[in-house]
Amino acid sequence: MAESRPGASLEYPPLHGGKLLFLTAAIATASFMEILDMTIVNVSVPAISGSLGVSTAEGTWTVSSYMLAAAVMQPLTGWIGRRFGEVRTFVSSILLFMVFSAVCGLATSLPMLVLARLIQGLVSGPMMSVAQAILLRNYPIERRGMAIALWAMVIIIAPIFGPIIGGWITDNLSWPWLFYINLPVGAFSAIASWSILRHRESKRVKLPIDVIGLALLVIGVGSLQYMLDNGNDKDWFNSSVIAAAAVVSLVSLTFLIPWELTDAHPVVELQLFRRRNFRVGTIVIGIAYFGLSGVNIIFPLWLQTTVGYTATWAGLAVAPVGLLALLASPLVGRNMNRMNLRLAASVAFCVFGASVFWVATLNETASFSQFALPRFWQGLGLAFFFLPLNQIMLSGVRPDELASASGLSNFVRTMSGSIATAVTVWIWNTRTDYHHAVLSEHVRNSSAGWADYKPRLDALGISGVNAFQYVDRIITRQASTLGVSDVFHLIGCLFLLLVPVIWLAKPPFGARAAGPSH
Numbered sequence: 001m002a003e004s005r006p007g008a009s010l011e012y013p014p015l016h017g018g019k020l021l022f023l024t025a026a027i028a029t030a031s032f033m034e035i036l037d038m039t040i041v042n043v044s045v046p047a048i049s050g051s052l053g054v055s056t057a058e059g060t061w062t063v064s065s066y067m068l069a070a071a072v073m074q075p076l077t078g079w080i081g082r083r084f085g086e087v088r089t090f091v092s093s094i095l096l097f098m099v100f101s102a103v104c105g106l107a108t109s110l111p112m113l114v115l116a117r118l119i120q121g122l123v124s125g126p127m128m129s130v131a132q133a134i135l136l137r138n139y140p141i142e143r144r145g146m147a148i149a150l151w152a153m154v155i156i157i158a159p160i161f162g163p164i165i166g167g168w169i170t171d172n173l174s175w176p177w178l179f180y181i182n183l184p185v186g187a188f189s190a191i192a193s194w195s196i197l198r199h200r201e202s203k204r205v206k207l208p209i210d211v212i213g214l215a216l217l218v219i220g221v222g223s224l225q226y227m228l229d230n231g232n233d234k235d236w237f238n239s240s241v242i243a244a245a246a247v248v249s250l251v252s253l254t255f256l257i258p259w260e261l262t263d264a265h266p267v268v269e270l271q272l273f274r275r276r277n278f279r280v281g282t283i284v285i286g287i288a289y290f291g292l293s294g295v296n297i298i299f300p301l302w303l304q305t306t307v308g309y310t311a312t313w314a315g316l317a318v319a320p321v322g323l324l325a326l327l328a329s330p331l332v333g334r335n336m337n338r339m340n341l342r343l344a345a346s347v348a349f350c351v352f353g354a355s356v357f358w359v360a361t362l363n364e365t366a367s368f369s370q371f372a373l374p375r376f377w378q379g380l381g382l383a384f385f386f387l388p389l390n391q392i393m394l395s396g397v398r399p400d401e402l403a404s405a406s407g408l409s410n411f412v413r414t415m416s417g418s419i420a421t422a423v424t425v426w427i428w429n430t431r432t433d434y435h436h437a438v439l440s441e442h443v444r445n446s447s448a449g450w451a452d453y454k455p456r457l458d459a460l461g462i463s464g465v466n467a468f469q470y471v472d473r474i475i476t477r478q479a480s481t482l483g484v485s486d487v488f489h490l491i492g493c494l495f496l497l498l499v500p501v502i503w504l505a506k507p508p509f510g511a512r513a514a515g516p517s518h
Contacts (some may be wrong), residue, residue: 012200014140019196023138024150026192027131030094031154033185034127037101037120038067039162040178044170051175054110061114064229066121067418072221073125074411075268076214078404079207080126081133086202086403090130091194096123098186105176129406134197136394136402142337149333152386156325156379159296164315203400210267213260217268220252224415228422232429269404272397278405280505281393284498286412288349288385291491293420295356298428298487303371306480307364317371324379332383341388341509346499348388351381353495360488363481392502395509424487432483439475 015023041048041063049059081089100120107113132151139147169177227245237243260266273279300314309317332344355378362370390409397405 012138015138015196016140020138022192023196024135024147026189026196027135028150028154029185030090030189030193031128031131031151032158033182033189034097034124035155035158036162036165037124037182038070039159040166040169041066044166044175044178047170048113048175052107052110052113058110061110062117064225065114065118066124067414068222068225068229069118069121070125071225071411071414071418072218073122074129074407074414075217077126077129077407077410078269078401079210079267081130081202081403082205082400083207085204086130086134086137087193087197087200089126090134091190091197093123093125093127093130094186094190094193097127098183098190101179101182101186105179107176126403126407129410130403132406133402134193137202137399138197138200146330146333148336148390149329149387152333152383152390153326153329155386156329156382157322160319160322164312164319167312167315202403207265210260210263210265213256213263213267216252216256216259220249220256221415223249223252225418228418231422232425236426269401269408272401272405272408275396277392277395277505277509278397280502281389282409282412284345284502285389285393285409286416287494287501288352288389288498289413289416290420290423291352291356291494293417294424294487294491295359297421298424298484299359299375301425302428302480302484306477306484307366313368317368318375320372320376321379321382323376325382326379328380328383329387332387336387336391339388341392342503342505344384344388345392345502348381348383348385349495349498349502351384352378353492355381356488356492356495360485360492364477389502392505392509424491427490428480428483428487430483431486432479434479435482436475436479439479440472 014020045059045062048062049055052059077089084092097120100116100123103116104113104120107116135147135151136144166178169175169181223245227242227249231242234242237246256268257270260268260270273282296318300309300318303309303314303317332339355374358374358377359371393409394402394405
């Protein structure tokens with residue numbers, strides 16, 4: 001029988017001094033490692049595919065299998081933490097993550113690598129959410145804003161440096177080292193966490209397994225992730241496979257909601273959405289992360305496919321977003337109790353909107369500094385985004401519910417990123433095709449512009465079919481740039497529309513905010 005300590009979430013006094021600093025470093029390291037693994041492999045897919053003798057399209061399964069498994073496990077975090085204890089769950093997750101990281105590095109075939117990545121994603125799913133819950137439970141209440149600030153900095157930095165680190169390792173070492181680097185990092189985090197927390201376990205409750213809810217979750221999220229991963233390649237609903245995946249996902253998730261709301265021991269705590277601040281905060285985080293992910297996906301792709309940047313330079317152009325975030329996050333964290341959190345989040349959305357509209361004005365002739373500067377200023381918005389939004393979302397959440405709340409919000413964030421990848425690439429391709437068709441209409445003898453431009457090409461020795469091919473390449477670049485501008489304008493408007501939504505949250509937002517707000 002699992003041990004049960006009444007009020008275990010509150011029975012331990014908060015940590016101070018060196019122990020708190022050591023625990024923070026251990027949890028931040030593990031969280032960084034887990035998020036890094038979601039992005040570090042992306043730029044190395046061609047190298048992995050070539051090494052294993054498969055196509056690049058097949059190689060992308062190393063990314064999607066991990067994301068799928070992690071997405072399925074994240075909403076289960078609360079149930080797993082209550083059943084086995086949050087400390088045991090966290091340390092076990094790290095150790096298993098290390099084991100399957102090693103298996104990934106030793107993989108000699110694509111099926112072996114995909115299976116190892118799938119299990120790696122399964123064991124990593126609870127890691128981030130339990131880490132946040134442990135961090136908050138062991139920090140003094142008056143310093144929890146700083147705890148969230150430190151956690152948010154990890155969220156900000158890891159996705160930025162993932163592609164850069166992945167590219168460097170692939171170019172200078174070999175792709176298995178993408179996974180081997182997790183071993184020393186995980187060992188430090190597991191040993192440090194267990195040494196400090198082994199006598200500070202959360203309450204353990206032996207709960208029955210909600211088999212039906214678990215099955216609906218796995219089938220629904222799995223089908224949705226498959227649809228999002230493969231939709232663009234298979235022409236979306238013109239493919240019977242994608243249509244079938246959409247139907248299965250819709251039916252499964254539709255049945256999951258009432259089942260989990262009425263089951264005595266749900267695997268996913270959907271009851272949390274009855275709380276006003278959690279509901280508003282999670283919805284806003286999900287929509288905002290859709291926009292942020294869309295920018296982070298489309299911007300480097302455009303730089304590489306249209307502007308002519310290498311993967312390394314595209315990563316460097318994206319990276320400045322972390323600079324101001326790193327500087328401002330600790331300041332915001334220390335002063336959160338004095339801030340109007342809804343106003344701070346509104347400032348973040350205005351900064352996001354302005355920076356995205358700024359990028360939308362650039363074209364392929366812009367300099368590196370012109371590309372990097374809007375990203376630099378966007379980092380200021382990140383500091384005012386993650387910290388206030390997490391404080392708003394978790395206000396009124398009981399300590400024993402922190403793991404469930406963090407798991408649900410991380411699940412929404414992960415799925416928003418997957419949806420953003422599929423939807424923004426689809427919009428970009430669609431708008432690029434539209435602009436290409438419109439611009440091509442002007443390449444005809446009756447067009448004044450073409451009549452003026454054609455003699456210039458003739459003077460350069462470009463005529464006949466060569467002239468049309470030359471112009472088509474120019475039109476393709478222009479259409480791609482106009483398509484990106486359309487996507488960024490849509491995302492910018494989306495950020496601004498979130499400003500009134502966040503004001504639907506209801507104070508107080510402090511760490512001791514009483515009870516659920518409805």
